[in-house]
Amino acid sequence: MEVRVDTLAVARGGIPVLEGVTFRLQPGRALILRGPNGVGKTTLLRTIAGLQPALEGRVSVPPESMAYAAHADGLKAVLTVEENLRFWAAVHGLRDVEAALVAMDLLSLRDRRAANLSAGQKRRLGLARLLVTGRAVWLLDEPTVSLDVASVALFGAAVRAHLAGGGSALMATHIDLGLAEADVLDLEPFRARGRVAGGRMGAFDEAFQ
Amino acid sequence: MFLQRGSGRGFGCGRDGWAGFGVAGGAGMWALLIRDLRLAVRAGGGFGLGLAFFLLVAVLVPLGVGPEGDVLGRIAPGILWVGALLACLLSLDRIFALDFEDGSLDLLATAPIPLEGVVAVKALAHWLVTGVPLTLAAPVLGVLLNLPAAGYGWLVLSLALGTPALSVIGAFGAALVVGVKRGGLLLSLLVLPLYVPTLIFGAEAVSRGVAGQAAEVPLLLMTGITLGAAALLPFAAAAAIRINLR
Secondary structure, eight states: OOEEEEEEEEEETTEEEEEEEEEEEOTTOEEEEEOOTTSSHHHHHHHHTTSSOOSEEEESSOGGGEEEEOSSOOOOTTSBHHHHHHHHHHHTTOOOOHHHHHHTTOGGGTTSBGGGSOHHHHHHHHHHHHHTTOOSEEEEESTTTTOOHHHHHHHHHHHHHHHHTTOEEEEEOSSOOOOTTEEEEEOGGGBOOOTTTTOOOOHHHHHHO | OOSEEOOOOOSSSOOOTTTTOOHHHHHHHHHHHHHHHHHHHSTTSOTTHHHHHHHHHHHHHHHHHOSOHHHHHHHHHHHHHHHHHHHHHHTTTHHHHHHHHTTHHHHHHTSSSOHHHHHHHHHHHHIIIIIHHHHHHHHHHHHHTTOOTTHHHHHHHHHHHHHHHHHHHHHHHHHHTTTOTTTHHHHHHHHHHHHHHHHHHHHHHHHHHHTTSOOHHHHHHHHHHHHHHHHHHHHHHHHHHHHHHO
16 A cells, blocks of 8 residues: 655654655555654654544554564564564464564574574564564664674565565655665655744744744 | 555465464474573573572561561561562563564564564563562562461462563563663663552552451452563563564
8 A cells, every 4th residue: 555644744852853744655556764863764664653643634544453673672682583583473363474484584682582682683583573474564773783884684574575466665764775666755844943043833832932 | 564465375384463363383482481481591591590580589677687587577568569679671682682682573573483483482481480480489488478377379469460560560661661672771771760550559458467457459459460471461571572573
């Protein structure tokens, strides 16, 4: 399904950071969000994922068809790799985790506790979770942090397979995943104007005006 | 939801919140329950913490009060109930704080399980790990406190019917302080007043049982609190979590 985002305005901690964000994301395509630190990439992704309300604007796709991968992987240290993955699969009503283990090269680690994984291995497990959600739109926040070159290639292949299957991906990343079908959206032009410049009031200003 | 969402079509197992909530959602809640129980019994999960605290209270109180059997027997219902309540309080902040810290709560909030269901399942897991062991251990500790024979049945019954309320109210309190670093103190202060009615009716039921009076009325009132809390508070807790996740 096509993701349509229209004139979305998002706020972090009550302060507007982005406004007027508009884009289309077709099935089979990936869109890469670019912008300096603090421009609001994470806030935008969380808003689209339905974790926080937008100040205005509209997202055409319900949160139920999106899988969100944040900085934190949502892993339990005392559970094994397979138990962690099986849990998220069961939550999303799926059973098969083998394909996800193979795709992120976790087969040899399946019985190891997540506490004993390296940072890159944890990240791979966190990304394998996306494969067991069965959801069409992936929202990825810096997915390649702490991944080595081989793992980035592995992840790039997983994203390409997802796109080839009719899914789509919206990601904030600084690393080139080698995705030919990726478009780039620079968030700098959507930066919210300050109050003085006639921009929107934050919740704080509103309370104390 | 402040955003207006169009009606999107699912991919694989897409569902629209409550409307399509079915077998898979139930399986997801079951998986969550199993995961929470597994986490509790594995190393560092905190299982037994409440039970150990309960044991300490029951062992230390007779040492502090002195060896007069009839004094101990008179205060035993109250001491056992206060001990169980405080033991429950000890592990409350783990209900959501750990899931918040490792990012699981964000992912659960976007999962097909309704957040109200997540709260209910996590409260149930807390009760199974804390309330049930306390209820089972209470008669043994009653012996230490010289609880009269007539009180044991009422003690077990009142704890079995009252501790679910402690877990559900506690889950609500834990939801309110999600995201607050070291929120334990705030959580205790928020939750304690809400625990008072359960404590009063629970201890009263046991006291009346010991005295040979009819104990059904406090027991029924306490059960009413439990049922009301279990029916309403998951919704309040889910709303609190949604706000705290922003």
